[in-house]
Each structure stands twice: as C-alpha cells, then as structure tokens.
Amino acid sequence: MTRTGERAALVSAGLMVLSIAASSAMGSRSGLLVFSGLMPFQMLALIQSCVVYLRLRLERMAFEEARDLAGQAPTADSRLFDETSGGDLPLTLSRTRHQVEGIVPFIAPVLAILTATWAWTLYRDLVWTARESSFDLPAMALLAGQGFVLFLLHRYLLGLAGEPSLRWLRGPGVMTGVTAYGSVAAALACLAHHVGLVQADAWIGMTLVVLLVVHTVELVWNSLLSIYSPHRDTQKATSYETKLGAWLIHPSEWTKPLSESVDYQFGFSISRTWFARFLRRALLPFVGFQILVIYALSSMAIIGPNDVGIKERFGKPVQPDPLLMSGFHWKWPWPFEAVRRVPARMALLTHLGVDVDDTLLRPPQILWTVPHFPGEDLFVTASLSHKGSSAVPINLISLHLPLEFSITNALDYAYRYANPNQVLRDTAYRILTRELSSRDIGEWLSSHRTEIADIIHRELQAECDRLALGVKIDFIGLQGLHPPIQVADAFQSVVGALEEKEAAILEARAYTNRILPLATADATARVSLAEAYRDRRTKLSEAEVAQFHNRKRAADTAPDVYRARLAMEALHAGLIGNRLVLLATPSASSEVLWLNLEDDPFTSVFEMVPLEPEGINP
Template structure:
C-alpha cells in the first residue's frame, strides 16, 4: 500500500472514531454506575477512561505522520527540477514535521506508555485497597460493594458495549495488518480489554438472575488485578523496546501495544501461530497430513464424547466415612441424607451434591482473638495491641449480694476470651443446612451460619455473666460456670434446631477490664498471706493444745469435755441466781460434777501440761491446808495458858517478839540526860557502791 498523507488521514480518522467511542463507553459506564449504584460498572469505567490516553496518543501520532507525509510530498515536488537544488544538504533543518514525528516516537510514545503503566498500577492498587476494606472488621467508613437492582438494564448495556467494542477492535486489527497502520494495534488491544471486562460483568449479571452475587464480586476483584497485569506488560514492553534493534523503514511499536490483548483482537493469527509452532516442532508440515486433518474433522465428536464422559462422571459422588451428603436441585434439598457410600444424582446443572464433614470439630471464637500465640498472658498486658480486634468487655456484678443495699448496684467490666467447639449433631445435618448458609459475610470472614451461632452464644453468655459476681467468675468457680453455660446453650441450640452439638465451651482468659486490675493481684497476695497466717496459727494452736493435753489424739475430746463442763457450770449458776428449786439446782450440780470428772479423767490420761498443773494445784492445796491446820492447832494449844493468866501470856508473848526482833536492830547507848539530846534521823538507805564515807574513815585511820 502506498504510504501517503491519505493513508495517514484514514488512520487518524479511525483513531478519532476510537477516541469518541472510548469516551462514550467510559462516560455511560460511569454515569450508570453512579446513578444505579453499581461498583462493577464504576471499576470498568476507570479502565475505559485510562484507555482514552491511548487513543489520544495514536491520534496525535497519525496526525503528525500525516503532516510528515505532506512535508515529504512538498519536498519531492520541489526536487523534481534537477536545477532547483538550493535545499540540498539541509536534511532535517528543512523538515520540522519529520523531526517532530521522530520526537514523538522517541520520547512522547514511551512517556505515554509509562504514564499508562503508572495510572493502571495506581488505580489497581487503590481499587484493591478499597476491596480489602470490605473484608476488614476495622473499616470505620463502612465501605460497601454496591450491586445494582437494575440487572436487566445493566446486562443490556454491558452486552451492547462488549459487542460494539469487539466489532470495532476486529475492524481496527484488520487495518493494523497494513504496515502503515500498525500502530492502530494499541487501540485495538485496548478496545479488546473493554470487551473482556464488559463480558465478565455480563456473565456476573447473568448469575445474579439466579441469586448468585459471588461471580460479580469476583469480577470486581478481577478488574484491578487485570489492570496491574496490563501495567506489568507495558513495563516489560518498555524495557524490551530499549534493547530491541531498529529496522530501517519499520515504525516502532509503542509499549502500550499489548501483544496479549492483540492476540484476542485477532484470534485467527493466534491459531495460525499455533499451527506454525506445531510444524516447527515436528520439522515438517504436519498440519497438512491426513492424521491432523482427521483430528480436525473429528474434533467436534471428540468434544461431544468428552462432555458425555464428564456428565456421566458427574452423576456419581463418593461420600467418605466421616461425611454425609444431600442432593440439591435449584438450591432445594432433594431426598434424604446420604450416609457414607456412593451417591447417585443428576448431572450438573440439574442437580448438585453438598458433602459435609459431620465428624469434624469446628471452633468458633466468641470474643476476641490473639494476633499470635504466647505461653502466658498477664492481666497487666495491653489487650488492644495483643488482640486482633479491640475486646468488648462483659458486664458482671461487682460484689456479692451481702445485705448491703448499696453493693447491689455496683457493676464491673470483665474481659473474656471464650471459645466454642462444636460439631454437627447426630441426625442433625438437615437442621444444620437449613439453619444458615456457608456464604461468607464481608468484614467478618464468617459465614451466615457462624454469625447466627455467634449471636446466640454471645446472648446466652452475656445473660449468664450478669447473674454472677466478679469474684465468682475469676475464682475456681469458673469450671462450674462454663458447665452451666454449656448446658443452657445446648438447650437453646436444640430449641432453635441448629443441628449443633457442643463439644466444649472454654474461657481460657479472664481479667477485669478496669484500670484497677492491679488491686486484684494485691488481693491474691493478701489471700496467700492470710492462708500462711492461718496455717501458722493452726500449727501454733496444735502445738499449744498438744502441749496442754499431752496426746494429740485427745485434743478434740478434751475440748468437747471442757466445753460441756463450762455449759453445765453456766446452767448451774443460772439456776442458782434465778431462784430455781433445790432439786433442779442439785441435778445441775451433779451434771456439772460429772462433766468435770470426765474432763479430769481425759486430762490425766493425756498427762500434759494441764494435768501437771492440776496435780500441782492439788499439792499446793493440801500443803496450804495442812499449814493452816498446824497453825490452828498451835493456837488452840495456847488457849489454856491464856485462860490461866492473860497478863502473863501477853508479857511473855511481847518478850518473845522482842527476843526475836531486837538482835537484828541497830542499838544506840546514850550516857547523858535524854532531855539534853536532840536526835536527827534520816531514814535513807545508802547504796554501798556510793558510800565513800567509810573509805575516808579507813584512810584516815591508816594515816594515823
């Protein structure tokens, strides 16, 4: 084909048409996505809007190439006359259009490719982060993925634009086979990208008619991944273009011209490339042989046989010994539960089989989860940093119900980590399947069935925690509490027909949620100190009692006997002071004497300190009694002498006292008239250690 400005004008017109079509598709997709609230259409419109840059670059490139061709035509007309060679030797100085075209190929097109790669990668990253928020429980903005209710209109728009884009891409791909129009391949590949995304959205919309939104959600995830993949291919093409040798007269291929998408725009060339590769591997033209031709003629029958074989295999489902299965027809359960063995069903899509592991023990965290396992978790640890999500404390009674009216209104917060282990109950598979589905809810990563079980369990746990005090929960009564919760929860599961059998309900971590949790450690230390003090006191009491009684086996009988004696003595005293009859008093006294005799017998049998002290008391009593008796006898013996002569008895007794006491007294002999004597007595006792007068007298005597 002749390369002139007319051919470039045709390519520029085609690029302009592609630009208008790209803008129209992008605008309609974006407007419909915003008005109808559909996330998939908004995501797809971002890809289409980025493709506008491709068509703008191709349009500018061919417009400049047209100017270059016109400039070359003018130069050739001026060069017809051999004598008019005034412009010879000037080169590019007289061809500015060619210089600008070269500048476009060298700098502008690579720059456009890098801009496209950046836009695709950045947009894909932002979209993935947006979708990840849907799965995050910490999404404060409550990000949502919208699916339009106008499914019919959405399907019509997506199919219409997908068909339009495919036809236009095929047309442009046909033009790109001409070397002059080869740069149109970039626009054709981008239009194929539009077709791929819109076709995927159309497939997801078709599944929405069957109440299956998961396919469209996957399409929303696939769009940013597709953008990042194309961005990576553009960067690879850019790097290869730096080292690819240039052929004279061949137009350079922009990096945004995706070879992968170009194959989809021209599938016939793809098949032709496969044939050439097969011939190359075998070393001869195998595609022209009779075997290859027979394979091509029988290809449809082979495909049909494979489909029939797949359908036949799909009618059989093997149920393992730990499994049970049911047949589903359009989502409804058909027939009874299939026990382990071979299950026969209609092929897909008429019937499907759902196989469930009924013996597997499942675990459901009821509260928070740890980020990583540690051997020990302390009350002083910050749970906000150790837990995956911030714990939500439970309410319990702050103190025991003691009679104090003010204590009944005190509440406390308790951080609880609770884990429920359960399995499908025997003959409970149908209840299990009808209770909820396995569809995962966004942000929670839990199925609807698990969310239902979680709500029921948390409600029961919260209700029962409010009936307990804080001391009861954090003490050894925790095991009894978990057993009560398990029993109540199993009854509730049975009443709601969940098909669940609870294996265990554990509370591996409990702590007060308030900042005063350190005081609980002080309580524990005080309780340990109290236990040590009680143990030491009991040991001291045992030692004292054993020392007192003498035999440790008689301690308790002696205590009981002494208490019985004290009670009998109290009764006897009460009867005497209350004016009871003498018979009652006498009976009480006999009872007291009996109890006293029993206690004394036990004490003497033990032969301890108490028995020894009682014996000593008896000895002392007899000694004092005999001494008093002897003095009384002596006095009685002197009565006769007193009666015979009282005065002589008094004088004799007086002289006997003087005889006993005068020898120990200090006596002074005065030889003058007593009336002239003035005696000054100082009744003080001098400390012998401080009596220096005697020492002075002794020294003076020695000096003389």
C-alpha cells in the first residue's frame, strides 16, 4: 500500500487549518456573518480529514505489520509442534485498527450533536441583520482564493477516492467541495455587500446555517441506517459522509440510484452505455443547472405599477420596512422569502345585491318586469303606508350597489383578515340592510337615493376605520332599484295610479297658479278704473263749478258782450266740421240753384299749384 491517501488527507487537514485560521481572523476583523456560517463546514472537513488520515495510516501500518510477520513465520517442515489450534497471531496494529474502526460508527452521532449545537448557537447569538463593513473587498479576495484552492483539493480528493483502497477520501473530498462552494457564495455576498446590497451577507450566512441544520438531520439519519440497514458494515464505515453534499457538488451522483434501478430492471448494465454516460455527464448536469437558475430566479421580484409588494420572511413581514414599491427588487429565494402583491394603487370594484356577469350584454333599457342581472338579492324595506293596519308593514326590493374602494394600508388589508374583500362586503351588506329596513320603499324609488347613498358611504367608511380594514370608500351608487319581478306588474299599476294622481294634483296646481294671477289682475284693473272714474268726475265737477262762477262774473260785468260771445262760440262749435256755402241771393228770388257739393276728384299734381292772383301778369 502507498502513502498517497495519507498524504492527501494530511494536506487536506493542513489546508483546512490554514483556512480556519484565515477565516477566523478576517471574520473577527470584518464582522461579516458569512464567516460564522462557513466555519462549521471547515471544521467538519478538518475532522473528517483527520479521521481518514488516521484510518488510512493504521490500515497501512497494520498491512505492513501483517506482511512482515507473514515473512518471518516458520515453514511447516521446521515446526516442532502443530499450532493449528493455537489461535491468531498477536498483531498489535491490527488490533488497534479494529478498535478505531469500532469507534467510527459513533463519529456521525457526535458530529450531529456538534453541528446541532453549533447551528443553535449561531442562530441564537448572532444578529442576522444587515451591517456595514469596510473589509468587504479583502474578505471577498480571501474567500475567492480559499474557494479556488479548496475546489482543486476537492477534485483531487474525489479523484483519489475512485480507487477502492482510497474510498474513505470521499468524505473529506465532498465536505471540502461543500466548503469551496460555500466560500464562493460568501465571496459573492461580500461583492454584493460592497455594491450596496448589504442584506446579502445575512442571507448567505443564514443559508449556510440552514444547510448545517440539513446536514445535522442527515447525520442522524445515517446513524439510524448504520444500526438498522442490511448493509450495516458498509454504512457504519461511511456514516459521517454527506450524500446530500455529494449531490449538491457532483450532479452525476443524482443519476446513480436511477442507473442502478434501470440496470436491475433490464438485467444488464445499460447505465454503462455511451448514451447513458452522455445523459449523466452532459444532459443531466445541464438540466440541473437550468433548475438551479430557475430556482435562483425566485430571488427576484417585480412589482407592477398598480401593486405594492410586502416582503415576507417565513410568512411574516420583514421589519422595519416590508413594503416594496413598483420596480425590481431582490429577496431571498423561496421558501425563505416571498413577496405578497397588494393592488394598492388602483380602484377596486365590488358589486352588492347582484351577481354581475360581464360576458352578458345588457339592453340599454330594462323594465321592472324583467331581471336586471342573472342573480338578484331581495331586501326588506319598511312600509309606512301600512302603519296601524293588520297588514305586515314590510316590502321587498332588489337593487344594485356598485362599491368602489382603494387600499390605504397594505399591511392591515393583507394581514388583519384572511379575506378582507369578504369582510368589506359583509360590512356593506349589514349597513345596507339596516338602512333598507328603516326607510319606506318610496324613499328608495324617489329622488332621495343620493342622500341615502351618502349616509351609507359615511357609515361604511366609519365601520372600516373601526375594523382597521385599511381601505377607503371612494364611491357608492344605488342603481337598478325595482320591486320583485313576481309583483312588478301590480306594482307598476300602483305606481301608474300614483303618477296619475300626482299629474292631476299638479294640473290643479297649475290651473290655480294660472287663474289666481288673472283674477287678481282683473280685480286690480276694475278698482283702478273705478278710482279713475271717481277722480275724473270729481275734477269735472270742480271745473264746472269754477266755470259757472267765472261765467256769472262775466255776465254780471258785461251782459250784452257775454251773450254775443256765447252766441258766437255756439255758432263756431256748430260749424266745426261742416261744409258752409254762402249764397248772395235775395230771399224772394225764385231762381233754382243747382249745387254740386261733391268733392272734386284728384286728377293730377298740377291742381295743387296755387292760383295766380287776378290782375297780375306773369
């Protein structure tokens, strides 16, 4: 046996010691959490390297001791006594190796206890929040170099583990690979921390702690398998190795159980064909890479312009500021963090009293005798007209109440109630039912609907504020109010009679409004005419009295002159407007005169020329 495996295990242990020392120094200097999360994996790789080194060394020394004793043993011809019943040779190193192999099955439980304690200590004592650090770039350089060196060591150990005699190197090789990949992830976290994403340090650190918990569960499972598995000897020898880590860093391991099952089903080694090797080496790793990329995409969240995102960590909002505005955001991958989207930047609409089907076309005019919507609720209203009678003082009515609201507090809306929309609808139904039962149906079918809608709006907003629902009521409308379809015809007849009654009342009021002003005007005119006649007769009487007194004074002063003047005035008054013809004929003449008293017809404008005076020549 060669010492290649021992040297490889010893080199692995030495590099792990240097890695632990460098990580401890940089972790205490920088304060980054990734170093605390990476330290348990480095210690596990160191412990496994030391165990494998001890096992390989004892196995080699026991083999050499057995070979040397076999070379010094006497031949059968030179023996004086037959020692066939004498027992085994006293090989000290072989006995020591067997004792060490008996201790190996207990390594997995001890490591499980150690890792569980370590994980709990890290989770309890460390503050997993974003922190500033000025050593992020040196830490990134250290982790990147450490990851590169450990990756080369990991590939070297796995290459040696391919030999059956060096199979035990697989454990430290896998754990070294896990540490290498963890170092690369930690280096990326330091880079993200440097560019401003300070949460990346806590994310990667917590991820490493979660992986440590998973490895603890695997160690416990391997310990149980080493006790109850049919292949107990093989399981005991490798119970501290991590198969999940091998699947994580070596995708070809995923196909090994499947290949064994296929070989068993077909009866020959189909997994060793070129096609199976191609699938295992090329296609399956590519598919695995795609799966990892798709899983990594769960770390991105895009919030639309109408939404507000709430970042959740293990189902609870991340404090102190869990709200995400529209845009692109980073988060932990699922299931560690998720984003709940709330439509807080758009108007939301719900319908009360009806079942709205947007696919159905509604006619522009709908009568009471046909359904307005596919499903309509019936509400109870008061009936003041039946007050004091034996009839039940209620009526039934159907209505459509569109309710528009917007979200003002996304946290209250998302977390106070399992179904906030249903809570809002139930609250609106309760307030609407209370208002309906306190008012007559005539108020709902009349012009009071706007006032009633305002009252419902105020009461619903106050109730939503009391319940801390996180919404603002923007609009409430009362539409499509009508009696039940079964009594719509009778109700429409009653409404028609009421309309005729109102029309007659309005017509009488119009007649009253038309006649009263006319009667008032006629009475006023008659009074005015009587007053004018009275004033005229009074003034005329006064004037006649004054005229009589004046004439009496004139007659007393000059009776003859007065009488002559009166005669002339009477003659003048009688001749006004009459044609007068004077004839100078003797009174006893018997001459007959023919007079043409007709007016001369108007023949031309020349007749309008004045006559020239006699005796004047032009």
